[in-house]
Amino acid sequence: MSNKIIRWGILGAARINQQLMPAIIEAEQSELIAIASRRAGAAEQTLASYGTAAQTEVKVMQDMDELINMPGIDAVYIPLSNHEHAEWALKAIESGKHVLCEKPMALKVSDIDTIEQAAKARGVVVMEGFMYRFHPQHIRTREIMASGIIGEVRSVRSCFSYMMQDARLYRIADPIAEGGGAMWDIGCYAIHAARFAFDDALPTAVTAMAKHAENGADISCNGILDFSDGRYAHFDFGFEHARRAEYEIIGTKGGLKCHNVWAKQAETPVISWWTEAGEKQEETLPLANHFKLEIEHFVQCVLNRQSPDLSLENARSNCLIINSVLESIQTGRHIALPGIP
Ligand SMILES: NC(=O)c1ccc[n+]([C@@H]2O[C@H](COP(=O)([O-])OP(=O)(O)OC[C@H]3O[C@@H](n4cnc5c(N)ncnc54)[C@H](OP(=O)(O)O)[C@@H]3O)[C@@H](O)[C@H]2O)c1
Numbered sequence: 001m002s003n004k005i006i007r008w009g010i011l012g013a014a015r016i017n018q019q020l021m022p023a024i025i026e027a028e029q030s031e032l033i034a035i036a037s038r039r040a041g042a043a044e045q046t047l048a049s050y051g052t053a054a055q056t057e058v059k060v061m062q063d064m065d066e067l068i069n070m071p072g073i074d075a076v077y078i079p080l081s082n083h084e085h086a087e088w089a090l091k092a093i094e095s096g097k098h099v100l101c102e103k104p105m106a107l108k109v110s111d112i113d114t115i116e117q118a119a120k121a122r123g124v125v126v127m128e129g130f131m132y133r134f135h136p137q138h139i140r141t142r143e144i145m146a147s148g149i150i151g152e153v154r155s156v157r158s159c160f161s162y163m164m165q166d167a168r169l170y171r172i173a174d175p176i177a178e179g180g181g182a183m184w185d186i187g188c189y190a191i192h193a194a195r196f197a198f199d200d201a202l203p204t205a206v207t208a209m210a211k212h213a214e215n216g217a218d219i220s221c222n223g224i225l226d227f228s229d230g231r232y233a234h235f236d237f238g239f240e241h242a243r244r245a246e247y248e249i250i251g252t253k254g255g256l257k258c259h260n261v262w263a264k265q266a267e268t269p270v271i272s273w274w275t276e277a278g279e280k281q282e283e284t285l286p287l288a289n290h291f292k293l294e295i296e297h298f299v300q301c302v303l304n305r306q307s308p309d310l311s312l313e314n315a316r317s318n319c320l321i322i323n324s325v326l327e328s329i330q331t332g333r334h335i336a337l338p339g340i341p
Pocket residue numbers: 011012013014015016017036037038039042079080081082102103104129130131184185
């Protein structure tokens with residue numbers, strides 16, 4: 001495996017490369033060797049904007065097939081538009097590459113099943129890029145839950161919202177079935193985070209309601225995941241609210257809150273917790289770059305042939321829940337899981 005260094009290719013000159021390209025370059029045992037964009041000049045521009053002097057030998061190409069078939073590339077990072085993820089993840093896997101795919105890995109559960117079968121057949125690591133899970137603040141909240149001080153988790157509330165800027169309106173230009181709208185963009189985070197305190201379990205049922213734009217794309221949504229026995233997770237997300245990115249976990253003996261769930265490198269992570277016994281604490285954690293930590297985790301999984309912390313089963317569950325929530329919105333009914341092929 002090329003002197004224990006994972007050599008990356010990036011598929012697409014996407015905005016999120018602003019975070020991931022430096023992360024790939026700076027991560028331990030990781031090297032960027034190529035980037036492809038179908039738009040002339042876009043890969044060069046991305047590299048000039050987000051690359052670093054440390055990595056000047058990056059090959060730029062316009063043919064995405066050329067990149068996934070390039071010998072010497074071990075892993076491919078896929079930041080394409082949501083509806084293109086499954087197709088290109090599968091192509092990269094079939095050409096023997098490990099794949100880190102931006103969220104959501106696929107719009108349909110059946111596509112994740114196909115990806116999982118292909119990954120098994122080719123013996124490659126495939127992970128959905130929910131980078132926030134690699135931030136130490138969530139490792140700390142897990143620790144607090146495991147210590148028992150807040151008791152058994154009974155209720156969760158998670159949210160992700162901000163005011164959509166005009167320049168980003170293209171994110172709601174496509175219908176939901178083609179990966180447009182708030183659900184695939186930010187709702188998938190709120191749902192992913194809502195499951196965190198329930199060990200990423202699959203709920204037994206979901207219910208939700210949403211506001212839609214004229215073209216059918218969703219703009220805001222509120223919903224509930226039912227984890228049975230009175231354990232519920234409420235999530236909300238939207239493009240027409242003040243910025244919030246939180247989760248709150250209430251147990252039988254107390255509660256905890258993460259105040260900035262997707263904290264970037266320069267943002268101070270703060271979590272707070274309290275107990276019925278009267279304890280109360282606010283903890284400030286060291287700054288961390290979850291994108292770099294995500295890449296380093298992925299690289300170690302490839303080098304050591306380990307399964308990633310974010311499994312394909314997790315990606316499948318998230319996709320199944322999202323589709324069930326969308327069905328609940330459309331039909332106005334509670335939807336029992338599992339149900340969507
Ligand atoms: N993990 C995170 O924090 C995070 C944050 C934001 C987004 N995301 C996810 O990352 C993925 C990419 O999001 P993004 O906002 O970075 O996407 P984006 O800038 O819209 O780019 C997506 C793809 O569209 C093409 N594209 C880019 N600009 C274009 C333009 N002006 N005209 C036509 N095509 C263009 C690019 O492919 P070509 O270069 O081949 O044309 C690019 O790979 C999405 O799946 C999103 O859900 C993750």
